[in-house]
Amino acid sequence: MANMSLEKNKMPAQSPEERIKNFSEVALGYTEEQAIDEAKRCLNCKNKPCVTGCPVQIDIPAFIAEVAEGRFEEAYKIITKSSSLPAVCGRVCPQETQCESKCVRGAKGEPVAIGRLERFVADRHNSLAEISTEKPASNGHKAAVIGSGPSSLTCAGDLAKKGYDVTVFEALHVAGGVLSYGIPEFRLPKSIVQREIEGLKALGVKIETNTVVGKTVSIDELMDEEGFESVFIGSGAGLPRFMNIPGENLNGVYSTNEFLTRINLMKAYKSDSTTPINAGTKAVIVGGGNVAMDAARCAKRLGADVTIVYRRTEKELPARAEEIEHTKEEGIKFEFLTNPVEITASENGWAKSVICQKMELSEPDASGRAKPVPIEGAFVEIEADCVIMSIGTSPNPLIKSTTEGLAAQSWGGIIADENGLTSREGVYAGGDAVTGAATVILAMGAGKKAAAAMDEYMKNK
Amino acid sequence: MFEILEKKNLNPFVTLMKIKAPRVAKKAEPGQFIILRTDSEGERIPLTIADYDRSEGSVTIIFQIVGATTEKLNRLNKGDCLHDFVGPLGKATETEGLKKVAVIGGGVGCAIAFPVAKKLHEMGVEVHSIVGFRNKDLVILEDEFRTASSRFMLMSDDGSAGEKGLVTDALRKLVESGEKYDRVITIGPLIMMKFVCQLTKEYNIPTVASMNPVMIDGTGMCGGCRLTVGGKTKFACIDGPEFDGHLIDFDEAMARSSSYKAFERKAHEDTCNLFKGVK
Numbered sequence: 001m002a003n004m005s006l007e008k009n010k011m012p013a014q015s016p017e018e019r020i021k022n023f024s025e026v027a028l029g030y031t032e033e034q035a036i037d038e039a040k041r042c043l044n045c046k047n048k049p050c051v052t053g054c055p056v057q058i059d060i061p062a063f064i065a066e067v068a069e070g071r072f073e074e075a076y077k078i079i080t081k082s083s084s085l086p087a088v089c090g091r092v093c094p095q096e097t098q099c100e101s102k103c104v105r106g107a108k109g110e111p112v113a114i115g116r117l118e119r120f121v122a123d124r125h126n127s128l129a130e131i132s133t134e135k136p137a138s139n140g141h142k143a144a145v146i147g148s149g150p151s152s153l154t155c156a157g158d159l160a161k162k163g164y165d166v167t168v169f170e171a172l173h174v175a176g177g178v179l180s181y182g183i184p185e186f187r188l189p190k191s192i193v194q195r196e197i198e199g200l201k202a203l204g205v206k207i208e209t210n211t212v213v214g215k216t217v218s219i220d221e222l223m224d225e226e227g228f229e230s231v232f233i234g235s236g237a238g239l240p241r242f243m244n245i246p247g248e249n250l251n252g253v254y255s256t257n258e259f260l261t262r263i264n265l266m267k268a269y270k271s272d273s274t275t276p277i278n279a280g281t282k283a284v285i286v287g288g289g290n291v292a293m294d295a296a297r298c299a300k301r302l303g304a305d306v307t308i309v310y311r312r313t314e315k316e317l318p319a320r321a322e323e324i325e326h327t328k329e330e331g332i333k334f335e336f337l338t339n340p341v342e343i344t345a346s347e348n349g350w351a352k353s354v355i356c357q358k359m360e361l362s363e364p365d366a367s368g369r370a371k372p373v374p375i376e377g378a379f380v381e382i383e384a385d386c387v388i389m390s391i392g393t394s395p396n397p398l399i400k401s402t403t404e405g406l407a408a409q410s411w412g413g414i415i416a417d418e419n420g421l422t423s424r425e426g427v428y429a430g431g432d433a434v435t436g437a438a439t440v441i442l443a444m445g446a447g448k449k450a451a452a453a454m455d456e457y458m459k460n461k
Numbered sequence: 462m463f464e465i466l467e468k469k470n471l472n473p474f475v476t477l478m479k480i481k482a483p484r485v486a487k488k489a490e491p492g493q494f495i496i497l498r499t500d501s502e503g504e505r506i507p508l509t510i511a512d513y514d515r516s517e518g519s520v521t522i523i524f525q526i527v528g529a530t531t532e533k534l535n536r537l538n539k540g541d542c543l544h545d546f547v548g549p550l551g552k553a554t555e556t557e558g559l560k561k562v563a564v565i566g567g568g569v570g571c572a573i574a575f576p577v578a579k580k581l582h583e584m585g586v587e588v589h590s591i592v593g594f595r596n597k598d599l600v601i602l603e604d605e606f607r608t609a610s611s612r613f614m615l616m617s618d619d620g621s622a623g624e625k626g627l628v629t630d631a632l633r634k635l636v637e638s639g640e641k642y643d644r645v646i647t648i649g650p651l652i653m654m655k656f657v658c659q660l661t662k663e664y665n666i667p668t669v670a671s672m673n674p675v676m677i678d679g680t681g682m683c684g685g686c687r688l689t690v691g692g693k694t695k696f697a698c699i700d701g702p703e704f705d706g707h708l709i710d711f712d713e714a715m716a717r718s719s720s721y722k723a724f725e726r727k728a729h730e731d732t733c734n735l736f737k738g739v740k
């Protein structure tokens with residue numbers, strides 16, 4: 001019997017009052033009973049509309065049917081046919097604009113909680129199964145993977161399973177890309193990311209951290225001198241954008257990358273950390289994406305009174321629905337239709353306030369998108385001794401500028417075809433390095449496609 | 462893990478270490494830097510490459526004990542390992558077309574200035590070196606500078622080593638005496654570089670200053686190392702560390718470099734207290 005409740009099973013979570021005092025995970029995950037009950041809300045539609053909403057086409061109704069029957073490992077096998085990182089994606093995918101947006105149950109009431117079920121299945125598997133220590137037989141070919149975010153982890157894993165000798169080169173001292181340095185612990189526990197990386201190592205993947213490709217070693221050297229037959233570039237979109245307004249270089253002004261890196265990678269939130277962080281007493285975060293929500297919630301946990309300043313309206317906030325909800329619950333204020341034009345300084349050279357232009361939305365243009373336009377003469381001043389710029393990132397030009405013949409867009413994105421092949425033979429790319437800042441699931445999917453193409457290429461060479 | 466092959470105290474506050482890092486050594490050029498962490502919980506700190514030996518696969522760093530991390534680093538000995546060591550980062554010093562250069566170092570900045578002087582000297586460039594220290598106990602690399610320079614001037618604040626005075630006094634003297642440089646390269650405390658640049662502006666001598674701001678990743682990812690050069694925001698780790706000294710906003714750089722002073726002082730004291738017990 002289908003469960004005809006109009007609402008999803010609620011996600012157990014730490015209460016807002018409690019969680020703003022710690023960095024532990026907010027959403028706690030379904031119990032078996034909750035998961036089975038939620039799975040029974042699925043109508044198992046023949047035409048599977050949800051699958052069309054999934055960037056990697058997970059057979060969603062099939063895995064949910066297994067959950068409904070309590071066959072959780074079967075469900076796990078179905079998901080991992082299409083996705084390499086279910087514990088991650090179940091937590092961070094924007095399900096409301098992907099699979100869940102197509103769910104028939106959503107027409108009246110809430111859609112099936114596909115993301116929460118995915119997370120449940122992956123967590124349950126991880127809590128029971130040991131990491132397999134079986135190494136696939138070597139096929140004698142060598143591949144290099146640059147970066148260690150979701151695209152790279154997926155590409156490296158798929159290649160290693162086929163017997164390739166894979167080395168991952170990561171610039172930072174920890175692998176994981178944005179999963180390690182960007183997304184905070186309270187949303188994606190680092191132990192989950194570490195488990196993925198341990199899994200890769202068990203498959204025989206070598207991980208060379210502290211290696212900046214383009215500086216420490218070039219792609220040409222990897223191919224010509226070190227015998228790598230094919231290379232995957234998954235270097236992400238890590239270059240922070242600033243607004244270029246007066247006062248942006250004052251003390252207390254951060255890019256979100258810096259703020260989050262200090263917190264997540266360098267653990268500056270711990271009292272014994274050797275890396276300093278300053279969230280001030282009043283923090284202003286500029287932007288409206290997941291990145292802005294993460295920064296805001298971190299600043300809150302460090303004790304600041306936090307305001308998010310966004311130049312469009314609530315409707316246009318690009319962050320995941322759950323993040324916006326959690327952010328609001330935590331007592332973080334929003335100023336919509338507000339755009340910073342200057343950061344003022346205190347006598348000692350720290351940020352003191354943000355002066356913002358009030359905006360209004362124009363009539364939608366030909367593309368249907370309404371643009372924020374300034375309301376002449378309307379300004380507000382918001383007090384802030386910490387200002388965090390979360391207005392986007394773009395691909396780092398380092399690899400492009402040190403790899404001859406590697407074609408890139410004018411904004412920095414590496415040009416690659418649908419299989420990830422770049423303008424250089426044997427060199428593939430995917431994830432944010434190609435698309436600009438996007439999502440974990442798209443990066444994961446790109447890594448998968450590229451691994452298949454690299455396999456074809458090396459086999460036939 | 463990166464092994465310490467050699468350790469030498471240059472003065473009570475400045476230490477030289479040779480680190481086994483073959484990939485970094487293979488690519489290193491004067492003017493570039495590395496980022497290291499002493500242990501798995503450590504902070505990332507940037508240090509300029511003082512020397513390298515490609516055949517041995519080693520990189521030399523010279524650091525002044527100024528905070529918790531350099532204190533910890535100085536506790537390590539030959540045979541110990543650094544947890545992380547990444548580089549070479551930043552752009553190498555531009556040396557093309559130079560015929561006569563004044564290299565001006567201050568304090569531990571001399572450790573960074575020396576490889577530049579050495580490389581220029583080896584290229585056949587006429588090098589005049591001016592180095593300044595607070596007093597004679599802090600003097601480092603004097604002999605090395607002498608062999609790499611056709612003129613060498615040692616200055617100290619109290620006159621206990623070389624001449625009493627500032628590096629800018631020495632530079633003014635040389636220029637007034639008719640020396641003509643196609644470039645001045647200056648590396649040292651921000652305040653010293655600021656005044657060197659003011660002086661060379663007066664004489665219209667092209668000048669580069671090597672900046673060493675707060676950094677985390679060193680690859681252009683965090684923006685923590687940003688500074689204003691000619692009215693534009695630049696990232697020291699990828700656009701620098703050397704910039705046109707006449708265009709750098711030194712006052713802003715000095716304000717930014719003080720952002721974590723209170724934290725660092727506390728961390729340093731904590732580390733010292735920690736080690737008091739084990740000594």
Ligand SMILES: Cc1cc2nc3c(=O)[nH]c(=O)nc-3n(C[C@H](O)[C@H](O)[C@H](O)COP(=O)(O)OP(=O)(O)OC[C@H]3O[C@@H](n4cnc5c(N)ncnc54)[C@H](O)[C@@H]3O)c2cc1C
Pocket residue numbers: 092093094146147148149150151152169170171172175176177178179182183184211212213214234235236237238260290291294320396398399430431432433437438439440441443
């Ligand atoms: C704070 C934050 C929150 C986010 N929240 C979400 C979310 O909730 N849901 C979602 O789907 N997406 C989210 N995203 C986006 C998502 O994380 C990215 O789209 C995804 O991680 C991109 O993966 P990637 O493999 O392309 O690269 P990345 O994860 O960016 O990894 C790239 C790696 O390459 C390394 N690298 C770069 N250059 C070099 C080099 N020259 N040599 C060696 N290594 C190099 C970098 O150090 C990095 O580790 C968020 C992003 C941020 C920053």
Ligand code: FES
Pocket residue numbers: 675676677678679680681682683684685686687696697698699
């Ligand atoms: S150190 Fe992070 S951008 Fe320069």
